[in-house]
Amino acid sequence: MKGMKSKKIAVVDIETTGNSYKRGDRMIQIAVVLIENMKITETYSSFVNPKQPIPAFITELTGISDSDIEHAPDFIKIAPRIHEMLYGAVFVAHNVQFDLPFLNGELTAAGYAEFLNDTWDTVELSRALMPEAASFKLGDLTDNLSLAHDRPHQADSDALATAELLISLHKKVLSMPLITVEQLAEQAAFLKSDLDLFFKQCINEKKENITDLPDELEVFRGIAVKRKLFTKTPERNTEFDIEPFIRQLVPGYQKRKAQLDMITDILDAFNGGQHAVIEAGTGVGKTLGFLIPAIIQVNKGKKIMMSTQTLQQQDQLMLTAEKINQHLGYSFSTTVLKGRANYIHMLKFEQSLKERDRQYDTVLAKMQLLTWLTETETGDIDELNLSGGSLLYWNRIRHSGWYLDKQQDPWAERDFYSYSLMKAEQADIVITNHSMLAADKFKNTPSFPAYDFLLIDEAHHLEDTCRNQWGTKLDYMNIKFAITRLTGAQEDGLAEKLEQILNKHAINSSRFTPDHFEQLNLETDTSFNQLGQYFKLHVIRQRGLQKQKLLLEETGKEDWKYVTYSFERLLSELKKCLKILVTQLDDIGKKKSSLSANDKASVEEAGALIQEWEQLIEIIRMLFIRRQHQQIxxxxxxxxxxxxxxxxxxxxxxxxxxxxxxFFNDDIPAAAVSATLAVNGSFDHFLKSSGLEEKKVILKAYESPFDYQNHVRLMVPSDLPDIKSVSPEEYVEWITGHLAVIAEATQGRMLVLFTSHEMLRNTYELIKESQQMEDFVLIAQGISAGSRTKLSKNFRKFDKAVLFGTSSFWEGLDIPGEDLSCLVMVRLPFSPPDEPLIKAQWERARAEKRNPFQEVSLPKAVLRFRQGFGRLIRHENDRGIFMVFDKRLISASYGKAFTDSIPKMTVEEKSLDECIFDIEQWL
Structure with missing residues (x-):
């Protein structure tokens, strides 16, 4: 087979009135770029008259309007030219499954045969070759590779960008190890487009010009990986003056007294062996105020542990720390420490490559991992952009420790998790997350290295994270997945693999029978069906809500006994199977010297399953056999x-x-920092939840330096009904009308925060159905595809966009400048009173003669309100409207608790018309 030089490649992009040719949508623009010898040789583009109006959303997306296509040719007139360019070519598009059906529809309507040649999809190719890309949209990929792409969503610009992307990816493949490209070609046979041919032609080109493997790579056991580097202990920097250092570090630095005071407070706490609790408002410069005390202590030879809430914030802290380190001439070492399950287990991965798995997401994941292993130094899954379906495969090959001796693993010296622990032992600053910090605290053998000081960022999450981490959870899907890993589907389960090992080595051991698996599945289904019946019978159903929670306040009810009995039977079956599994692995382990690498990989996978089953058994015992009184x-x-x-x-x-x-014991000084810790100037809520005494802690609150009085207008529409006086359906109708009018006044650029996903979905669907906002791009959490980061990025991309969010959107969302001009809070963020945790906390407060509303519900709601408000003004020059659709902010006695918790500003209560007039004048 010849290389790329022999191939004619036609890169195609089209714009259309919608996403389905069969449902009547039609082409409005087409572009074709021809590539020969991996160079662009010819380009062609034309508007196409679709004989139908272009929807407003498409015009907003593409910039193509009805006037652009009014005098454009019908497709039939340009069909001969298109057919000539495509003849004998490989068809390339960024999402072939979209472009090719449209093109074939138009070709056949014009009297030409469908295109049936090979296809290469640059989405698939990008996923395989750029596994760390945050997004595989064309615009994001071209940004990532610094390729010219001046008019995204117009066919001529998109086709040219896709052609440049293909050429760039081809160059990347030619720079990769030959063995990796051969493995990619083998896996690509199961993709949707014909990329196996692309990789095979790349192999031929590489064989014509064989080069040595770069020094930073090695091939071990048939897999190309990046060598691990161990950095020398850096030389300590001398003491530095804090303010000049920050000035040098931050372009356009303006002195922030609060930031300098915050640094001093943390240093005072550490030097005095005390704890500090610090609230630093937006604009104080919390991150530097947090990091600089750590670096000063490192210069004194101390070790720092830092913790934040999310993995994303963890990586952000690491980037900032590295930037500071660069300015200091690399005088300290920093590393990120995550849980074992974040890392790849190379022996399991090696074994999985030998299995011919045709499942699409698994194939794509294997290709991504093969590429990534030539680039990663960490082996951390968070570097990868895996699809949801690929995560099931990741669960098979992730690290779970060693069942056999570590020395039995040929990859042990190159193990990523061991490497991360080694780096943590050597590092001056270790950055982790609250979940891992909490999980490690009460382990029999902790993974964390010893440290001198603890810094807790986003400290308002600490209690909830600890509650989740130290709690117990059992779900139906999880237990079924664990059973499937043992029993398998189509003979790919671990039981079958272990059976083969036992037979191959003539090992006499316990054996599984079909009855074991049948009984195990039966008892699982029976026990969860019994639990389901109890749930349906006792839950208090709320109209319009399908997702429900039921607090188990008493378990003496007759029907709860049936639930307990069924889980006891499930427990018995799990223990039987676990005993067989442990016996088999013990017997196989006696022959470990004669086991092949494939055998060892299967044993390690089974060892991970044993850990999982032991946990499941312990969880069922705790939930149904010996429930703890102090738990809810x-x-x-x-x-x-x-x-x-x-x-x-x-x-x-x-x-x-x-x-x-x-975290706040006498041995290690700790500083807890957040933008939202106090309620009405009091830290009581945080101190109580953290077991701290005020007199033993340095407590400081630093207000934001921003001019909220002149930069924010706080409005409450007076013509909204009281939220409790109308049904949820009527309330949604009211707010839908208000949102449509406000969006027009602000030209989009609006974030709408909901307290429940049900109300978000109902509002979104009513707006769509009524077409009240058809000129706007509506982006909704849980409805529009993508993560929070992806949704907020899409929101910034469009001029007229509205973003609907709940839960995680109340904090951590950073949309500065004019991209966000209006924040709407649909209602005050009180947790539902029947939420199990809230309900139990209320009952405890009542029993102790305390006011449950004042001590439980109100502080949580006020903190949430502050977090939501914090989304609006991110930089000192930002301006915006803060609209609250809840008259309780003004009418309720507790409304002042909310308004007093944010910077001082006038609360304007007026009719919607007056609000709109003011918004238009002010913005």
Missing amino acids: TWIEGDLRSVPGSLTIVANELVLGEKIQEA
């Missing part, structure tokens, strides 16, 4: 899909003492 337990699920959606959860109600013991 509840069932949650979707009434439309019982038992599949069922989860049973047990969490501790009061954690202060345990958190204090773990």
Whole structure:
């Protein structure tokens, strides 16, 4: 087979009135770029008259309007030219599954045969060759590679960008190790487009010009990987003056007294062996105020542990720390430490490559991992952009420790997780997340290295994270997945693999029978069906809500006994199977010297499953056999899909003492920092939840330096109904009308925060159905595809966009400048009173003669309100409208608790018309 030089390649992009040719959508623009010898030789583009109006959304997306296509040719007139360019070519598009059906529809309508040659999809190719890309949209990929792409979503610009992307990816393949390209070609045979031919032609080109492997790569056991580097201990930098250092570090630096005071406070706490609790408002410069005390202590030879809430924030802290380190001439070492399950287990991966798996997501994941292993130094899954379906495959090959001796693993010296622990031992600053920090605290053998000081960022999340981490959870899907890993489908389960090892080595051991698996599945289904019946019978259904939670306040009811009995039977079956599994692995382990690498990989996979099953057994015991009195337990699920959606959860109600013991003890000084810790100027809520005494802690609150009085207008529409006086459906109708009018006044650029996903979805669907906002791009969490980061990025991309969010969108979302001009809070963020945790906390407060509303619900709501408000003004020159659709902010006695918790500004209560007039004048 010849290389690329012999290939004619036609890169095609089209714009259309919609996404389905069969449903009547038509082409409005087409572009073709010809490539020969991997160079662009010819380009062609034309508008096409679709004989139908162009929807407003398409015009907003593409910039193509009805006037552009009014005098454009019908497709039939340009069909001969298109057919000539495509003849004998490989068809390339960024999402072939979209462009080719449209093109073939138009070709056949014009009297030409369908295009049936080979196709290469640059989405698939990019996924395989750029596994760390945050997004595989064409515009994001061209940005990533610094390729020219001046008019995204116009066919001529997109086709040219796709052609440049293909050429760039071809160059990348030619620079990769030959063995990796051969493995990619083997896997690509199972993709949707014909990329196996692309890789085979690249192999031929590489064989014509064989080069040595770069020094930073090695091939071990048939897989090309990046060599691991161990950095020398850096030389300590001398003491530096804090303010001049920050001035040098931050372009356009303006002195922030609060930031300098915050640094001093943390240093005072550390030097005095105390704890500090610090609230730093937006604009104080929290990140530097947090990092610089750590670096000063490192210069004194101390070791720092830092923790933040999310993996994304963890990586962001690492980037900032590296930037500071660069300015200091690399005088300290920093590393990120994550849980074992974040890392790849290379022996399991090696074994999986030998299995011919045709499942699409698995094939794509294998290709991504092969590429990534030539680039990664960490082996951390968070570097990868895996699809949801690929995560099932990742669960098979992720790290779970060693069942056999570590020395039995040929990859042990190159193990990524061991490498991360080694780096953590050597590093001056270790950055982790609250979940891992909490999980490690009460392990029998902790993974964390010893440290001198602890810095906790985003500290308002600490209690909830600890509650989740130290709690217990069992869900139907998880247990079924664990069973499937053992029993397998189409003889690919671990039981079958272990059976083969036992037979191959003539090992006499316990054996599984079909009865074991049948009984195990039966008892699982029976127990969760029984739990589902109990849930449906006792849950108090709320109109319009399908996802429900049921607090198990008492378990003496007769029907709960049936649930317990069924889980006891499940427990018995799990223990039987676990005993067989452990016996088999013990017997196989006696022959470990004669086991092949494939055998060892299967044993390690089975060892991971044993750990999982032991946990499942312990969880079932804790939930059904020996429930803890200090815990609250509840069932949650979707009434439309019982038992599949069922989860049973047990969490501790009061954690202060345990958190204090773990993070605020007398041995290690700790500083807890956040933008939102105080309620009405008081830290009582945080101190109580963390087991801290005010007199033993340095407490400071630094207000934001921003001019909110002149940069924010806080409005409450007076013509909205009281939220409790109308049904949820009527309330959604009211707010939908208001949102449409406000969006017109602000020209989009609006974030709408909901307290429930049900209301978000109902509002979104009513707006879509009524077409009240058809000129706007509507982006909704849980409805529009993508992560929070992806949705906010899409929001910034369009001029007239509205973003609907709930839960995680109340904080951590950073949309500065004019991209966000209006924040709408649909209602005050009180947790539902029947939320199991809130309900249990209320009952405890009542029992202790305390006011549950004032001590439980109000502080949580005020903190959430502050977090939501914080989305609006991110930089000192930002301006915006803060609209609250909840008259309780003004009318309720507790409304002042909310308004006093944010910077001082006038609350304007006026009719919607007056609000709109003011918005238009002010913005």
